[in-house]
Amino acid sequence: MDRADSVLNLFSVTLREMFVAADINFEKLMEIRLRxxxxxxxxxxxxxxxxxxxxxxxxxxxxxxxxxxNPYLIRQKEIQETLSYVSKYxxxxxxxxIRQGYITVYGGHRVGICGQAVMEEGKVKTIRYVSFINIRIxxxxxxxxxxxxxxLYREREAVYNTLILSPPMCGKTTLLRDIIRxxxxxxxxREGMNVGLADERSEIAAAYRGIPQxxxxxxxxxxxxxxxxxxxxxxxxxxxxxxxxxxEIGSDADARAILYxxxxxxxxxxxxxxxxxxxxxxxxxMKLMLEEGIFQRFIIMRRNDKGERRVQxxxxxxxxxxxxxx
Amino acid sequence: xxxxxxxxLVILAGTGIGFKASDNLCQQQDMLKKLKKxxxxxxxxxxxxxxxxxxxxxxxxxxxxxxxxGFLLYLAARLDENCGKPFSQLWREAVExxxxxxxxxxxxxxxxxxxxxxxxxxxxxxxxxAFDLFTEQLEAMLEENSLKMKDNSRLYKCLGFMGxxxxxxxxx
Numbered sequence: 051m052d053r054a055d056s057v058l059n060l061f062s063v064t065l066r067e068m069f070v071a072a073d074i075n076f077e078k079l080m081e082i083r084l085r086x087x088x089x090x091x092x093x094x095x096x097x098x099x100x101x102x103x104x105x106x107x108x109x110x111x112x113x114x115x116x117x118x119x120n121p122y123l124i125r126q127k128e129i130q131e132t133l134s135y136v137s138k139y140x141x142x143x144x145x146x147x148i149r150q151g152y153i154t155v156y157g158g159h160r161v162g163i164c165g166q167a168v169m170e171e172g173k174v175k176t177i178r179y180v181s182f183i184n185i186r187i188x189x190x191x192x193x194x195x196x197x198x199x200x201x202l203y204r205e206r207e208a209v210y211n212t213l214i215l216s217p218p219m220c221g222k223t224t225l226l227r228d229i230i231r232x233x234x235x236x237x238x239x240r241e242g243m244n245v246g247l248a249d250e251r252s253e254i255a256a257a258y259r260g261i262p263q264x265x266x267x268x269x270x271x272x273x274x275x276x277x278x279x280x281x282x283x284x285x286x287x288x289x290x291x292x293x294x295x296x297x298e299i300g301s302d303a304d305a306r307a308i309l310y311x312x313x314x315x316x317x318x319x320x321x322x323x324x325x326x327x328x329x330x331x332x333x334x335x336m337k338l339m340l341e342e343g344i345f346q347r348f349i350i351m352r353r354n355d356k357g358e359r360r361v362q363x364x365x366x367x368x369x370x371x372x373x374x375x376x
Numbered sequence: 377x378x379x380x381x382x383x384x385l386v387i388l389a390g391t392g393i394g395f396k397a398s399d400n401l402c403q404q405q406d407m408l409k410k411l412k413k414x415x416x417x418x419x420x421x422x423x424x425x426x427x428x429x430x431x432x433x434x435x436x437x438x439x440x441x442x443x444x445x446g447f448l449l450y451l452a453a454r455l456d457e458n459c460g461k462p463f464s465q466l467w468r469e470a471v472e473x474x475x476x477x478x479x480x481x482x483x484x485x486x487x488x489x490x491x492x493x494x495x496x497x498x499x500x501x502x503x504x505x506a507f508d509l510f511t512e513q514l515e516a517m518l519e520e521n522s523l524k525m526k527d528n529s530r531l532y533k534c535l536g537f538m539g540x541x542x543x544x545x546x547x548x
Binding site for chain 2 (some may be wrong): 059060062063131134135137138139140141142143144145176259
């Protein structure tokens with residue numbers, strides 16, 4: 051199943067026909083947003099578009115941001131049908147994911163859902179009346195990290211603990227995936243290393259029935275859909291990785307698990323959401339790691355107006371050692 | 377001589393019909409037992425492996441015999457197509473295509489169809505409850521069929537034989 055099929059199969063039959071009519075290049079498609087009673091919006095090649103009733107892809111201009119010309123409006127029935135396909139007719143199998151508000155599907159695409167939360171004893175039991183769906187299309191860009199890899203190696207057989215930070219949609223996960231692949235396979239005379247991947251959201255390896263659909267290298271062991279805190283411990287105990295990779299560090303527990311791993315002698319490559327270095331420094335759970343100097347490399351990613359991604363690499367003293375496009 | 381041979385054939389045919397009717401009851405019982413096994417396996421697959429439903433069908437199909445094996449594989453393939461139809465409709469279609477001639481009677485097939493109306497959505501607890509409810513219904517059907525077998529099996533055979541003799545007497 052190619053990328054187009056893996057995306058199209060998520061949608062109701064009507065929407066599939068709309069996408070086919072719009073002749074979309076799925077390599078450039080980044081995000082699809084369905085909102086009940088609202089236009090179907092696409093992030094495509096770094097810009098926002100909507101689909102017209104004729105199935106044409108129209109650019110959302112500033113003037114049109116309030117009233118779009120003849121947009122196709124999403125019906126609640128289409129959202130329900132889409133949800134059936136996203137969950138493979140098995141909502142029961144995604145209870146935990148629904149509680150967290152997203153489902154990762156075949157191909158590594160992440161489907162975020164919103165609706166009315168059902169609470170039980172102060173916790174989210176489920177989300178009902180799902181009326182908003184956001185599908186983020188996973189992109190695997192091989193070799194995108196090739197020219198920054200040499201800055202991530204400390205010596206011949208070790209990598210620096212590295213933190214990749216950027217706002218959403220700048221390609222953190224894509225870059226992380228390629229770094230994992232390079233470390234695992236080996237690059238430019240560096241030997242490949244065993245990498246343990248705690249893929250909590252199934253976005254990096256995009257494992258389907260336990261088998262990675264994305265190329266994460268020949269020496270990578272993937273612990274899929276397990277919370278990072280448990281995953282890191284389990285990887286250390288069972289697979290003895292030289293490097294552990296995690297996506298979206300976001301809690302005190304995550305930080306503590308990473309500290310434990312570092313003290314066990316593992317190297318870490320991780321990502322974190324953030325607009326700026328200051329924002330990261332102010333996060334409570336990051337303070338301890340930064341104070342201890344856990345990370346020696348920081349990769350900051352940004353996307354410019356043309357949609358191009360730029361990375362800046364800093365060392366442990368926050369000196370800029372490399373700037374590049376990826 | 378020809379008359380005697382004809383009479384013998386008529387009696388044999390009558391007896392055969394009786395045996396067939398009796399055999400149908402046994403086959404029904406066998407089908408219901410296999411169905412119960414399928415439901416128990418599906419329940420376990422969903423409870424312990426938390427697999428989504430088409431995968432559960434595929435996994436269970438390895439452990440059961442025809443016609444349910446074909447039914448599950450057919451249904452799993454249809455579900456994976458994401459063809460735009462609701463689960464209950466695909467389930468009914470699979471029952472129609474793969475189980476129609478398996479020996480179960482109309483009301484038994486109807487019960488199987490009804491199971492499809494409550495599978496695939498809601499939470500795991502509800503899925504398991506749906507399987508439990510259906511298993512109870514199956515046990516009642518098995519019980520009913522068992523009684524029917526006890527009462528009617530010999531009766532059908534005798535009726536077939538006697539019917540054959542009656543026809544011979546009437547035509548001679």
